[in-house]
Amino acid sequence: xxxxxxxxxLLGAPFSVLAQNPDLPDDFLTKEFHRERRQALRxxxxxxxxxxxxxxxxxxxxxxxxxxxxxxxxxxxxxxYKEPHSVLLIFKDKQKAADGSLxxxxxxxxxxxxxxxxxxxxxxxxxxxxKKWGLEFAYANKEFKRYNLDFSKFDKVLxxxxxxxxxxxxxxxxxxxxxxxxxxxxxxxxxxxxIPVNPExxxxxxxxxxxxxxxxxxxxxxxxxxVELIRKAVLVSCQAQVEVMKAMRPGMSELEVQxxxxxxxxxxxxxxxxxxxxxxxxxxxxxxxxEENYKPSIESKDLILMDLGAEYRGYTADITRxxxxxxxxxxxxxxxxxxxxxxxxxxxxxxxxxTNFSDLTKATRVVIDQGLKDxxxxxDGEKHRYYPxxxxxxxxxxxxxKGEYNQLAEGMAITIEPGIYxxxxxxxxxxxxxxxxxxxxxxxxxxDGNDHLSALAPRKVEDIEAxxxxxxxxxxxxxxxxxxxxx
Ligand code: GLY
Ligand code: MN
Ligand code: MN
Numbered sequence: 001x002x003x004x005x006x007x008x009x010l011l012g013a014p015f016s017v018l019a020q021n022p023d024l025p026d027d028f029l030t031k032e033f034h035r036e037r038r039q040a041l042r043x044x045x046x047x048x049x050x051x052x053x054x055x056x057x058x059x060x061x062x063x064x065x066x067x068x069x070x071x072x073x074x075x076x077x078x079x080x081y082k083e084p085h086s087v088l089l090i091f092k093d094k095q096k097a098a099d100g101s102l103x104x105x106x107x108x109x110x111x112x113x114x115x116x117x118x119x120x121x122x123x124x125x126x127x128x129x130x131k132k133w134g135l136e137f138a139y140a141n142k143e144f145k146r147y148n149l150d151f152s153k154f155d156k157v158l159x160x161x162x163x164x165x166x167x168x169x170x171x172x173x174x175x176x177x178x179x180x181x182x183x184x185x186x187x188x189x190x191x192x193x194x195i196p197v198n199p200e201x202x203x204x205x206x207x208x209x210x211x212x213x214x215x216x217x218x219x220x221x222x223x224x225x226x227v228e229l230i231r232k233a234v235l236v237s238c239q240a241q242v243e244v245m246k247a248m249r250p251g252m253s254e255l256e257v258q259x260x261x262x263x264x265x266x267x268x269x270x271x272x273x274x275x276x277x278x279x280x281x282x283x284x285x286x287x288x289x290x291e292e293n294y295k296p297s298i299e300s301k302d303l304i305l306m307d308l309g310a311e312y313r314g315y316t317a318d319i320t321r322x323x324x325x326x327x328x329x330x331x332x333x334x335x336x337x338x339x340x341x342x343x344x345x346x347x348x349x350x351x352x353x354x355t356n357f358s359d360l361t362k363a364t365r366v367v368i369d370q371g372l373k374d375x376x377x378x379x380d381g382e383k384h385r386y387y388p389x390x391x392x393x394x395x396x397x398x399x400x401x402k403g404e405y406n407q408l409a410e411g412m413a414i415t416i417e418p419g420i421y422x423x424x425x426x427x428x429x430x431x432x433x434x435x436x437x438x439x440x441x442x443x444x445x446x447x448d449g450n451d452h453l454s455a456l457a458p459r460k461v462e463d464i465e466a467x468x469x470x471x472x473x474x475x476x477x478x479x480x481x482x483x484x485x486x487x
Contacts, residue, residue, distance in 0.1 A: 220403025274316020285436025
């Protein structure tokens with residue numbers, strides 16, 4: 001009797017609540033999102049074509065340890081599925097199965113396996129993929145070999161060419177390497193190392209060039225559900241930059257700064273970094289993608305350049321803040337910093353639909369070249385290496401996301417990231433040596449302008465210095481010394 005109210009409660013609960021898996025966050029993209037994206041792809045595909053996508057490879061780190069698995073972003077975008085050893089086919093037109101049923105997409109996935117799941121984690125298997133991701137035609141990857149599709153009937157077979165860097169596991173006859181090999185046989189891929197099974201040369205319907213452009217059109221314009229996730233990735237990354245600013249003390253290591261950032265965004269449930277964290281103090285900041293982060297004790301006189309982005313449900317932020325370790329910019333540091341800031345603000349002014357990507361970079365270059373000249377760091381018209389990169393790229397499932405790079409359009413999510421890097425021994429007054437500044441923010445293109453997504457992390461000199469004066473929750477986080485080595 002006393003169980004009845006509980007049962008009634010359960011019966012009254014919405015299905016989604018009952019179906020929720022308490023071991024996973026509940027704000028992933030939905031199967032409806034991915035289904036709609038497959039349909040959007042289908043609409044952009046040429047007539048009588050099939051698009052073939054392979055899951056990302058499992059990469060070995062060393063010995064029996066693999067790198068953490070990360071799904072191929074196109075594959076993820078189209079399916080939501082995050083497991084390896086899988087192949088997805090999307091057809092422009094309906095295909096007829098042997099039993100007469102019609103389908104326009106099919107996926108082959110790794111099978112459930114109790115023993116493997118005990119060692120390396122849960123698998124959805126065919127049934128799980130059908131249920132969770134709504135891919136009705138889901139089969140075990142071992143069936144791909146027998147999948148009897150005549151690829152020669154298509155005008156185009158769209159796929160990305162292979163880099164031939166996928167390891168075969170000899171104990172598994174349907175891992176990614178086998179799926180790729182089977183596909184090559186099926187489409188008569190011109191592989192010089194392979195003795196052709198079919199001596200007749202195949203009709204050349206293989207197209208390894210078009211898919212990139214189509215996927216860039218799709219992924220470059222973010223859907224509202226994606227924008228929400230990007231916003232979240234950006235916000236937690238900004239909050240992490242804020243906490244780092246408050247906690248920064250001379251003597252910390254670069255790794256410790258990285259650790260604080262990553263701890264904070266994980267506290268907000270971001271699952272990963274979107275790219276390796278870059279924390280370079282002093283002249284290390286001049287290495288654009290410095291990932292060592294090994295300097296054991298950062299120095300009070302230096303700046304620290306922190307290019308850090310959380311990945312939240314697959315979507316990544318990309319934010320750089322450069323701050324003085326002491327809490328106060330020196331006059332030279334401030335001059336360089338304000339120049340980079342001015343360059344960024346010039347680009348922000350024209351960051352709206354219709355502007356060309358290249359105009360953003362141009363706007364930052366004009367400011368930086370003029371400013372470096374005014375400071376006597378370069379001579380008039382001098383070609384220099386102090387700003388050696390472009391200033392903008394799409395962000396999304398990749399940090400350098402797929403997208404078109406001509407005109408800005410509503411729905412794009414991009415960075416603006418000018419920088420000045422003056423390595424030691426540069427041909428200028430030594431007082432500038434070792435100063436490296438990048439300021440990188442994330443923007444969503446709106447109908448007639450932009451939404452500055454990363455505004456939460458201070459950018460102006462006064463705002464950074466004010467933030468650095470605030471107490472940090474980590475001020476009292478003091479760990480004991482490790483026990484001394486026994487004599
Ligand atoms: N974090 C890499 C970049 O800014 O492009
Ligand atoms: Mn960037
Ligand atoms: Mn960056």
